[in-house]
């Protein structure tokens with residue numbers, strides 16, 4: 178009875194389960210199975226003595242490193258508490274009652290929650306393709322600004338750079354913003370970073386949660402024209418001046434500078450993914466290989482809900498979404514080779530048992 182109408186009626190995003198560390202093989206939230214760069218620990222320890230002070234207002238040390246790596250200026254970089262927070266600030270910064278936002282019907286399910294939370298009118302573009310998992314670019318561009326996950330989740334499919342370019346062009350002509358969420362680009366996507374100088378309406382959002390193995394640190398960043406970055410800073414400074422604490426700033430800087438390590442981890446994950454995909458196909462799974470650190474597959478003969486539960490009984494956690502159009506799909510994060518071998522052993526056991534036939 179004390180809650181506002183908005184909070185009573187909003188549909189909050191539902192994150193994947195976080196069981197006690199080590200209690201399960203956790204393949205449900207697309208975390209990186211490898212530890213972060215060794216440089217992270219030292220950076221955090223060295224920063225402890227600064228905890229007495231408030232952190233830098235715009236995570237300047239981290240932003241400076243990102244700018245140098247990307248060949249941009251610090252005015253072109255924004256940092257937030259996970260890319261979730263960076264994405265959330267995009268809604269009040271770039272959209273309003275008159276500038277609606279649009280995203281694909283099947284994409285990161287936080288986008289509609291953000292739109293509702295910030296009272297931004299939004300609409301979704303229907304998917305297309307044989308299995309209904311492809312983005313319909315034309316439908317997406319039918320009005321309003323756009324938030325696009327590229328590669329997309331949960332499909333794991335990526336649009337080529339040329340398509341993103343033409344989307345940015347169309348939206349620029351209409352005076353609207355294109356936000357490209359590149360959470361998974363390091364596992365096979367093409368980044369829209371090279372388009373930034375040309376398109377002042379294009380914002381690229383990244384995270385350290387996936388290829389930098391730092392989901393627990395909560396750091397994400399955005400690259401774009403200084404005008405867009407200023408908009409994000411205005412949103413942030415109206416809400417929380419210090420979303421990144423000093424330990425996160427120091428650790429994120431150390432991680433992002435260890436380019437070689439992140440690249441090597443991503444390569445290992447891609448190799449494991451490609452091997453696992455072939456193995457899954459041999460066992461009757463259906464679906465495309467992905468450009469991400471997860472696969473989105475269904476079994477040709479068995480129900481998704483049953484497979485999910487059987488895996489859980491064997492202490493293997495994958496992700497399944499309740500939406501009817503994808504209810505038989507499992508989203509499987511790519512773990513270490515050993516974890517994926519264990520998943521295959523469990524699947525062999527389960528599939529031989531029979532179970533619910535489609």
Ligand code: PMP
Nearest residue numbers: 259260261285330360384386397
């Ligand atoms: N975008 C997409 C498409 C994601 O799947 C995720 C991870 N759940 C995020 C953004 C957010 O990642 P983080 O807040 O950890 O940076």
